[in-house]
Amino acid sequence: MSIELKNVTYTYSPGTAYEIHALKDICLTIPDGQFIGVIGHTGSGKSTLIQHLNALIRPTSGSVLYNGEDVWAENYNRKDLRSQVGLVFQYPEHQLFESDVLSDVCFGPMNQGLSREEAEKEAEKALRQVGFKEKNFHKSPFELSGGQKKRVAIAGVLAMNPRILILDEPTAGLDPKGRDEILDQIAELHSVRGITIILVSHSMEDVAKYVERLIVVNRGEIAFDDTPKEVFSHYRELEAMGLAAPQITYIMHALKEKGLNVDPGATTVPEACEDILRALREAGSPLLKGGPAK
Amino acid sequence: MGIIKTVKVAFDYFKYDEDGNVQETQRAVDNVNIDIPEGSFVAVLGHNGSGKSTFAKHINALLLPTEGTVWIDGMDTLKEPELWKIRQKAGMVFQNPDNQIIGTVVEEDVGFGPENMGIPTDDIWKRVDESLEKTGMTAYRHHSPNKLSGGQKQRVAIAGVMAMRPKCIVLDEPTAMLDPNGRKEVLEAVRQLNREEKVTVVLITHYMEEVIHADHVYVMDEGHVVMEGTPREIFSQVETLKKYRLDVPQVTLLAWELKKSGVDIPEGILTTEELVNALCQ
Numbered sequence: 001m002s003i004e005l006k007n008v009t010y011t012y013s014p015g016t017a018y019e020i021h022a023l024k025d026i027c028l029t030i031p032d033g034q035f036i037g038v039i040g041h042t043g044s045g046k047s048t049l050i051q052h053l054n055a056l057i058r059p060t061s062g063s064v065l066y067n068g069e070d071v072w073a074e075n076y077n078r079k080d081l082r083s084q085v086g087l088v089f090q091y092p093e094h095q096l097f098e099s100d101v102l103s104d105v106c107f108g109p110m111n112q113g114l115s116r117e118e119a120e121k122e123a124e125k126a127l128r129q130v131g132f133k134e135k136n137f138h139k140s141p142f143e144l145s146g147g148q149k150k151r152v153a154i155a156g157v158l159a160m161n162p163r164i165l166i167l168d169e170p171t172a173g174l175d176p177k178g179r180d181e182i183l184d185q186i187a188e189l190h191s192v193r194g195i196t197i198i199l200v201s202h203s204m205e206d207v208a209k210y211v212e213r214l215i216v217v218n219r220g221e222i223a224f225d226d227t228p229k230e231v232f233s234h235y236r237e238l239e240a241m242g243l244a245a246p247q248i249t250y251i252m253h254a255l256k257e258k259g260l261n262v263d264p265g266a267t268t269v270p271e272a273c274e275d276i277l278r279a280l281r282e283a284g285s286p287l288l289k290g291g292p293a294k
Numbered sequence: 295m296g297i298i299k300t301v302k303v304a305f306d307y308f309k310y311d312e313d314g315n316v317q318e319t320q321r322a323v324d325n326v327n328i329d330i331p332e333g334s335f336v337a338v339l340g341h342n343g344s345g346k347s348t349f350a351k352h353i354n355a356l357l358l359p360t361e362g363t364v365w366i367d368g369m370d371t372l373k374e375p376e377l378w379k380i381r382q383k384a385g386m387v388f389q390n391p392d393n394q395i396i397g398t399v400v401e402e403d404v405g406f407g408p409e410n411m412g413i414p415t416d417d418i419w420k421r422v423d424e425s426l427e428k429t430g431m432t433a434y435r436h437h438s439p440n441k442l443s444g445g446q447k448q449r450v451a452i453a454g455v456m457a458m459r460p461k462c463i464v465l466d467e468p469t470a471m472l473d474p475n476g477r478k479e480v481l482e483a484v485r486q487l488n489r490e491e492k493v494t495v496v497l498i499t500h501y502m503e504e505v506i507h508a509d510h511v512y513v514m515d516e517g518h519v520v521m522e523g524t525p526r527e528i529f530s531q532v533e534t535l536k537k538y539r540l541d542v543p544q545v546t547l548l549a550w551e552l553k554k555s556g557v558d559i560p561e562g563i564l565t566t567e568e569l570v571n572a573l574c575q
Binding site for chain 1: 340341342343344389443444445467470471472473474475476477500502503536539540541543544545547548551552555556557558559566567569570573574575
């Protein structure tokens, strides 16, 4: 199970004065089971890129392979592909339309040919997996808070049992706790269901915390494709692309410059905390005296 | 009295049944008493559903209090003849730039507000020039807004509000949809307006790092103001903030974790520089 992009180029409005090369000769393999982050500034081409992954748009040139098969071949079942590669758009709450939550989540599986009863089973399972409370199953989606709506929208895609789940900024506008809850649940789906997760995000802190592989899109090309730690070590180049590193990266570099022997590669708070404590101990820092010995 | 003053403000949302009878009421804002001095930079934090947006809409009389009183520059929002004057004093910028831009060209969009106020044409252009200058968008004045980046669109929205020459500007999560660069651009534009034009700023946000330069921070929960103080006072209380579903900037969290592990550093560190100085004396 894998998605492969081979020399994919996509041009908006080809042959006109407004011609824009949104993607240029992209080669990319997404094997099964990875937790991948995609970052890039507005207009970098990342949304165009993810829409290729479930054949929502057709490359101007190059090919998209799913399990080795060309998804744009004449007899290829793209409808089936789209139920295996689920896409949750930015502002997923705008995707809700039914009169109650459960019916909304049933829409996908019923379209796949399940009866209402079978669909409800899948829907209930999906809603539970995103941490949505049963007492709200029959509420109107429009009565819910932002975080709850996002959960329902994610459940709607999840109920179709996708192998791959793509989320375009699922946490925009959520409070910090809501953001952590949704991302924790996505991480759990990844580990429990084993599905591939592709997370598009503007939060460097979030990708640093969750993903194992980070793809940076810039001007329609893949600028970096590596572990977050490796990618964020190029923070000066990321800044030139309109991005940044997590605040932690800047702290660690600043400490290193001032002579504290820390690992500038730390990208999360626990990593940084542990490493600074080690460096302070090694330096015999007076700041550690008086505190509880560790 | 400050530019924004509220006394015992409460607001109820009503849910109606099919016949138009009130089915339930929900109190979104409850007993809010604040007084914001002119020219200050104030931040409002709170989780989704805590009442902060509902409260913000009282500042330019988009919503009127169910109980209590809101005064904007001394004018009571419940007095109807004052309504338009109040809306010119207090401008608002929302989360999604695409929902608030209406012009097909940047400069026309910025001129929409003053045009509606009946300002003479020459003055409108003068205001458009000034507002674009203040938000750093002059170079884009002849562009189509939909070709701009998110950060640029938000700066156009801010310029549109500035062209009405408000005394106070309320921004409801203006950076939620933006990439890191866009966030930086918008925040810098807002801080500059506050510093140089002395515009009172009320910033609602979920990004804790955006709050550290504020003069005063309010934290809301279940419609109440539950914490208030300087950013340092607020962010020193990591556990209380977490209880309210909030967070602290990463550097503050790191400093707090280090302190818990026995490192002798001050409380409420807000910037990378402060932490580096504390650790590398």
